[in-house]
Amino acid sequence: MNVGLLERAMVGPGGPGRGLPPEAVELLVAVGAPARLGAHLRLVYDVAWELTGWLVGAHPGLVFDREAVLFGAATHDIGKVVHREELSVPGVRHEAAGRRLLVQRGVPERLARFAGTHGSWTAEGVGVEDLLVSVADKVWKAKRVEDLEQLLTERIAVASGVAVWEAFVSLDDCLQGLAAGADVRLAFQNAFAV
Template identity: 70%
Template sequence: MLPLPPEATALLAGLGAPRRLVAHLRLVHDVAASIVDWLGDNHPELVVDREAVLFGAATHDIGKTVHVEELSAPGTRHEAAGHRLLLSRGVPERLARFAGTHGSWSAEGVELEDLLVSLADKVWKAQRVDDLERLIVDRLARASGREPWEVFLGLDDRLTALGDEADERLAFQNNHPIRR
């Protein structure tokens, strides 16, 4: 498993992030790195801000340090809280935005990098979301000039392979306590 970016690690430590949250962020970060690497190999014409995607994946749920109950129950309050928290800690908007956008991929102005963080946050546990994947396929098809079905087949293969490892990732996350 890849280490989190040092800035993310420092933020999480400074906030006393629960071990379960840190484990989750490491897993999503790892999946995001795999997706970005796949894009580089299969869509070299595409410019992706790798640093932003990896930082976004490593901090997208940082608002759960404020709303700890959302580590074990559904909720979206952590999204705006995380965005505010990162900005208050001096994180630039280009990196802080993922805390707020990872759950709203159909919103106006969402960039490909935002979609990739959202995708990693779903695929780490083998969850597939058709409308999210369609948005990504459309952007990749436009950028590459390939047919959407062709782009989908390649992406589907990558996401299926990532999903095949979901049980191990879920077990890893669940071995870490929710409480600080």
Template identity: 60%
Template sequence: MTAADPLTAAAEPPLRPLPERAAALLRDLGASPRLAAHLRLVHDVAVELADWVERRHPTLPFDRAAVLFGAATHDIGKTAHVEELSSPGSAHEEAGRRLLLERGVEPELARFAGTHAAWAADPDVGFEDLLVALADKVWKNKRVSALEDLVVGRLSGASGRAVWEEFLALDDLLSALGADAERRLAFQAAYPVRP
């Protein structure tokens, strides 16, 4: 196990720091090292996704800062439900939303604690929510075709490009991101579930 703080530890390739507000919330809530590492990894992938969307679709309006904050806090409810760091469960979703709201986080940012897992239940889910959900899957090279189809549909609708063209471009990106999954999984596994 490593003694380095997962919020600031060096990694290869380098990981970006979390937004300071998100890092402060994790510290305040006593997030476990494993959770902090996970959120940093998902945030890093979300940065890559947001950068790609901005390059490929410069006129597509989306709230980049919301995506990055959402990725950095989507599982914050696992500070209250630590067992869900190593076992399946969804109690952390509503707990995370409540924790964020109680600490003054705006509802439009706190929502990601729930929508990162409930994107399929809401046909009107926002593009930002889809990007957070996608980052939460692809960081470990998990591919979810229904989620990717929703993202592709939004991209195609915004760009006017054919669905297949958007699919191929997104597939290339997700394949490249997935290639680093083993490194990300090793970084996360280096930190204990409990402090």
């Protein structure tokens, strides 16, 4: 593992947005994460930062744990250190593996859960925090997922006391703005070999 390359991917200058928080950096170095994974997590974390910041201002009635969302975004794919093939091909084995890995490293279940829920937003008991991590994990590359966004829209509408269509327009504007930076983010991630 090239720790210097990994650290550049996670926190180095020249990357889009902000770097990962120290606790995520420490975890990723400890488990020997590849630089591509560090870059990906940095990008999703940055989008989650922007998305949650927008929500706090635009829809203050929506109560959620922003710090949990940010931790989840920064670590959601950590299971790919176990299932490295899923860095380049679709797969879900990293989800349960990531959750286990985080718990084994002393991360509380309430935070480790995002490694397991970021790909299963329709499962029973999924909270708004889980939806936010899932949305950030999609929109960083300009991917829009209608059923996922609808679930989040409904939560925003209820919490804000607005019509669903109003919540949709508001969220859609935010997500379009975030998706606009996808080319730069994809180029940054692709600069790190799998």
